[in-house]
Amino acid sequence: MSGLELLVVSGIKVVVAFAFLVLTVLVLVWVERRVVAFMQNRYGPNRAGPGGILQTLADGLKLFFKESMTPRKAQFLLYIAAPVLAVVTALLVFVVIPIGAPVTIGDTTYTLQVTDLDVGVLYILAISSLGVYAVALAGWSSGSKYPLLGSVRSAAQMISYEAALGLALVPVIMFSRTTSLAGIVEAQSGTFGGLLPAWNIVLLPSFVIFLIAGFAETNRAPFDLVEAEQEIVGGYHTEYSGMRFAFFFLAEYINMFNMAALTATFFLGGWNGPLFGPTWLRYVLPVIWFLIKSWVVVFLFIWARGTLPRIRYDQLMAFGWKRLIPVSLVWIMLAMVAIGVRRFGLPWA
Amino acid sequence: MSDTPHYPGGDRFAPTVEPPEEAVEVPTGADEFRRVHDMWVAGTEEPPWLAAATDEGAQELLPADVDPRVDTEEGSAVVDDYLERPDVPADELQIINMGPQHPSTHGVLRLHLELEGETIRRAKPIIGYLHTGMEKTAETLTYVQGATNVTRMDYLSPFHNELAFALVVEQLLGIEIPERAQAIRILMTELNRVASHLIWVATQGMDVGALSMMLYGWRERERILAFFEKVTGLRMNHNYIRVGGVAADLPDGWEDDVEDILEQVPKGIAEYEELLNENPIFLDRTVGVGVITPAECHAYGVTGPIARASGIEWDLRKAFPYSGIERYEFDVPTGQHGDVYDRYLVRMDEMKQSFRIVRQILDTIPPGDYRSDDRKVTPPPRLRIDQSMEALIHHFKLFTEGFKVPAGEAYQAVESPRGELGMYLVSNGGPKPWRLHVRTPSFAAVQALPAMLADSLIADVVATLASTDPVLGDVDR
Numbered sequence: 001m002s003g004l005e006l007l008v009v010s011g012i013k014v015v016v017a018f019a020f021l022v023l024t025v026l027v028l029v030w031v032e033r034r035v036v037a038f039m040q041n042r043y044g045p046n047r048a049g050p051g052g053i054l055q056t057l058a059d060g061l062k063l064f065f066k067e068s069m070t071p072r073k074a075q076f077l078l079y080i081a082a083p084v085l086a087v088v089t090a091l092l093v094f095v096v097i098p099i100g101a102p103v104t105i106g107d108t109t110y111t112l113q114v115t116d117l118d119v120g121v122l123y124i125l126a127i128s129s130l131g132v133y134a135v136a137l138a139g140w141s142s143g144s145k146y147p148l149l150g151s152v153r154s155a156a157q158m159i160s161y162e163a164a165l166g167l168a169l170v171p172v173i174m175f176s177r178t179t180s181l182a183g184i185v186e187a188q189s190g191t192f193g194g195l196l197p198a199w200n201i202v203l204l205p206s207f208v209i210f211l212i213a214g215f216a217e218t219n220r221a222p223f224d225l226v227e228a229e230q231e232i233v234g235g236y237h238t239e240y241s242g243m244r245f246a247f248f249f250l251a252e253y254i255n256m257f258n259m260a261a262l263t264a265t266f267f268l269g270g271w272n273g274p275l276f277g278p279t280w281l282r283y284v285l286p287v288i289w290f291l292i293k294s295w296v297v298v299f300l301f302i303w304a305r306g307t308l309p310r311i312r313y314d315q316l317m318a319f320g321w322k323r324l325i326p327v328s329l330v331w332i333m334l335a336m337v338a339i340g341v342r343r344f345g346l347p348w349a
Numbered sequence: 350m351s352d353t354p355h356y357p358g359g360d361r362f363a364p365t366v367e368p369p370e371e372a373v374e375v376p377t378g379a380d381e382f383r384r385v386h387d388m389w390v391a392g393t394e395e396p397p398w399l400a401a402a403t404d405e406g407a408q409e410l411l412p413a414d415v416d417p418r419v420d421t422e423e424g425s426a427v428v429d430d431y432l433e434r435p436d437v438p439a440d441e442l443q444i445i446n447m448g449p450q451h452p453s454t455h456g457v458l459r460l461h462l463e464l465e466g467e468t469i470r471r472a473k474p475i476i477g478y479l480h481t482g483m484e485k486t487a488e489t490l491t492y493v494q495g496a497t498n499v500t501r502m503d504y505l506s507p508f509h510n511e512l513a514f515a516l517v518v519e520q521l522l523g524i525e526i527p528e529r530a531q532a533i534r535i536l537m538t539e540l541n542r543v544a545s546h547l548i549w550v551a552t553q554g555m556d557v558g559a560l561s562m563m564l565y566g567w568r569e570r571e572r573i574l575a576f577f578e579k580v581t582g583l584r585m586n587h588n589y590i591r592v593g594g595v596a597a598d599l600p601d602g603w604e605d606d607v608e609d610i611l612e613q614v615p616k617g618i619a620e621y622e623e624l625l626n627e628n629p630i631f632l633d634r635t636v637g638v639g640v641i642t643p644a645e646c647h648a649y650g651v652t653g654p655i656a657r658a659s660g661i662e663w664d665l666r667k668a669f670p671y672s673g674i675e676r677y678e679f680d681v682p683t684g685q686h687g688d689v690y691d692r693y694l695v696r697m698d699e700m701k702q703s704f705r706i707v708r709q710i711l712d713t714i715p716p717g718d719y720r721s722d723d724r725k726v727t728p729p730p731r732l733r734i735d736q737s738m739e740a741l742i743h744h745f746k747l748f749t750e751g752f753k754v755p756a757g758e759a760y761q762a763v764e765s766p767r768g769e770l771g772m773y774l775v776s777n778g779g780p781k782p783w784r785l786h787v788r789t790p791s792f793a794a795v796q797a798l799p800a801m802l803a804d805s806l807i808a809d810v811v812a813t814l815a816s817t818d819p820v821l822g823d824v825d826r
Contacts, residue, residue, distance in 0.1 A: 036560070036561075039561055040560070040561045040563075040564035040565070041564055041565070041568055042564060145443065145445050146445075149445075149467065149807065152466075152467075153467075221558060221560075222558060222630055224558070225808070228558065228808070230452055230453040230555065230556050230557075230558065230811050231453070231807050231808050231810075231811050232807065233451065233452060305560070306560070306561050307559070307561065307624075308558070308559065308628075308630055309554070309557040309558040309559040309628065309630045309631050309634055310557060310558025310559075310630070310634070310808070311558075311630050311633065311634070312633065312634055312806060312808045312809070313467060313806060313807075313808060314806065315633050315634075
């Protein structure tokens with residue numbers, strides 16, 4: 001691939017990925033509202049477009065035309081930088097997620113991800129940590145008390161859950177022997193005894209910890225205490241309006257889909273799945289498998305929101321430090337032993 | 350219930366301590382009520398304490414040599430939360446106003462919170478944002494119109510307001526109410542208790558973050574409100590229980606509707622219990638949160654489910670039965686710990702007990718008249734107006750001038766879903782109350798908030814506030 005070709009292909013990938021994410025958010029918001037409404041004996045949005053699917057677009061338009069107010073005491077630069085930071089970090093995470101099998105056209109193979117970093121896992125952890133800055137800065141720079149409480153909460157939450165999130169991925173990396181996301185998906189392509197797919201979900205404790213930490217990382221119920229509207233009104237985005245608020249909204253839903261896609265990639269075999277039919281179908285099917293898996297996890301997110309009460313701030317931290325992290329550490333030990341036994345046999349054998 | 354959960358307020362909470370005997374006394378009549386509530390009615394003899402209270406320098410109502418943080422009486426645990434706490438430096442505190450415009454202050458309650466981080470060091474409820482002057486308005490309305498006024502105070506249990514008003518007026522009038530009317534009154538108030546508790550469980554769920562509970566509670570309540578609408582024509586503010594009986598007899602087929610409620614609503618309640626009772630997050634959020642001790646309940650005048658949840662077995666339906674409720678069998682559920690979770694359990698049980706009462710009424714309701722036949726109080730039947738001049742005159746007089754109530758004062762309390770709802774009425778013999786004071790349970794619950802909230806977190810504030818189930822229309826009147 002020549003330099004120019006690489007540039008063009010990457011450019012196309014970036015545009016497609018961006019469009020895909022924005023479109024996903026449009027659908028995701030509608031799906032969430034409809035599903036939660038269904039769980040709560042309501043209809044949910046059903047007026048704009050068929051089944052109300054254009055509701056998000058209408059809401060977005062409304063926000064676009066609304067005045068963006070700035071509190072007098074706000075730190076203006078940080079105040080407007082925070083929503084941008086939120087969206088940018090949310091978009092950047094998606095860059096390394098493979099959404100389908102590599103496609104070969106002519107004699108060139110194109111990967112269905114914007115870029116395959118060798119340190120993909122570390123990159124994701126780094127970028128998602130940066131995302132917390134957006135929340136913390138937004139709360140602090142608003143010059144208001146409820147947002148400040150929200151940002152303090154987000155900082156505490158980040159410290160408590162980032163560690164668990166990273167530790168949950170260690171066994172995955174050990175089993176896949178790579179930190180590249182494409183590599184991790186590749187490592188899950190086989191089967192156990194020709195029957196069960198060799199997905200990392202067999203690392204069940206890791207999966208559960210990752211999912212819980214993911215809920216906390218994306219500020220979703222039952223860990224949505226950064227924006228708990230019953231307690232601190234709107235949390236960090238209380239003072240935001242118009243498009244600046246829309247940016248936070250967009251970022252939250254992109255993050256939610258990212259987390260679902262990452263769960264699918266790390267634990268549910270990514271785009272792996274049964275392949276059949278002509279060549280074009282063999283390229284399309286992986287994308288469909290990937291989407292199905294991601295949306296199943298997305299449904300988990302929505303389901304939790306419809307069911308669970310919100311956990312308290314101190315309980316959240318205690319849960320992170322006293323439960324999740326010790327369990328992850330023990331589980332890493334066990335995984336190490338398992339790998340050792342698999343390679344060298346039992347020590348007494 | 351096991352004793353395993355850790356109780357942060359445990360040192361304050363000593364279930365073994367018996368509350369002081371004299372504090373249990375409740376007013377049985379107007380004189381007692383005045384004594385207990387330190388109330389003075391203009392025009393009567395001025396009590397001695399009033400002069401002392403208005404003297405110069407006595408505005409704080411507290412002698413200078415008394416430290417209010419120290420318990421002066423055994424069993425009294427009230428700390429004056431308005432005073433500074435010496436253990437927290439002032440520059441560590443941040444003041445935050447929760448309300449009056451806040452998503453979870455149940456209307457327009459304003460809480461002045463002093464935070465150290467997220468921990469509440471002092472809480473101060475500020476009321477008055479929904480003050481409508483209803484007590485004063487009552488002085489300009491006749492006794493016939495009065496029910497329309499009082500029914501708007503506690504808008505979640507309007508029947509209890511109407512009942513208290515009707516009972517206190519009837520006490521002064523000295524009239525007997527037919528048994529059927531009494532049974533209808535109990536039927537409506539007990540169903541109203543369930544409806545009110547359903548709203549409470551809905552908002553309690555929502556305030557700890559279980560959003561779906563909000564809609565579930567509403568769903569079941571809707572059945573009861575539909576029945577109310579069928580009976581009274583309105584979903585709230587019914588003006589149905591009136592002096593002398595009720596406004597109209599139950600409509601045809603009401604038995605089927607009540608049967609339907611008795612079948613469907615307990616199903617919904619069972620669903621909530623499945624969803625919440627053992628939910629670990631719900632337990633984390635409610636067990637040991639917002640604790641109030643029996644002694645504090647007595648000191649602050651807290652009654653109803655909150656007092657029962659802390660172990661005080663006190664229910665006016667048992668202690669001072671009204672409207673023939675002693676004819677029905679029911680239990681008074683109590684808790685042990687006085688926390689949010691026990692209040693939840695008590696209210697859930699109370700709904701079931703109310704269903705027991707409703708079931709018994711359904712089986713035993715006597716035939717008869719739905720209102721008193723005292724022609725000075727009850728308007729004549731419509732047909733009689735066309736036939737009899739006397740009836741027409743009575744009708745006209747009743748709805749223009751109203752009926753006259755003998756001079757005197759009376760106090761009557763009913764057990765509303767929130768606690769003791771009392772009405773204190775002074776009549777000078779005219780057709781309008783000379784003074785009507787309402788002793789509302791929400792008011793007492795809100796004034797006890799500082800005790801419940803001390804040293805808890807912001808998230809606990811919402812949970813505790815929801816568990817006291819205040820209705821701001823009831824607080825401010």
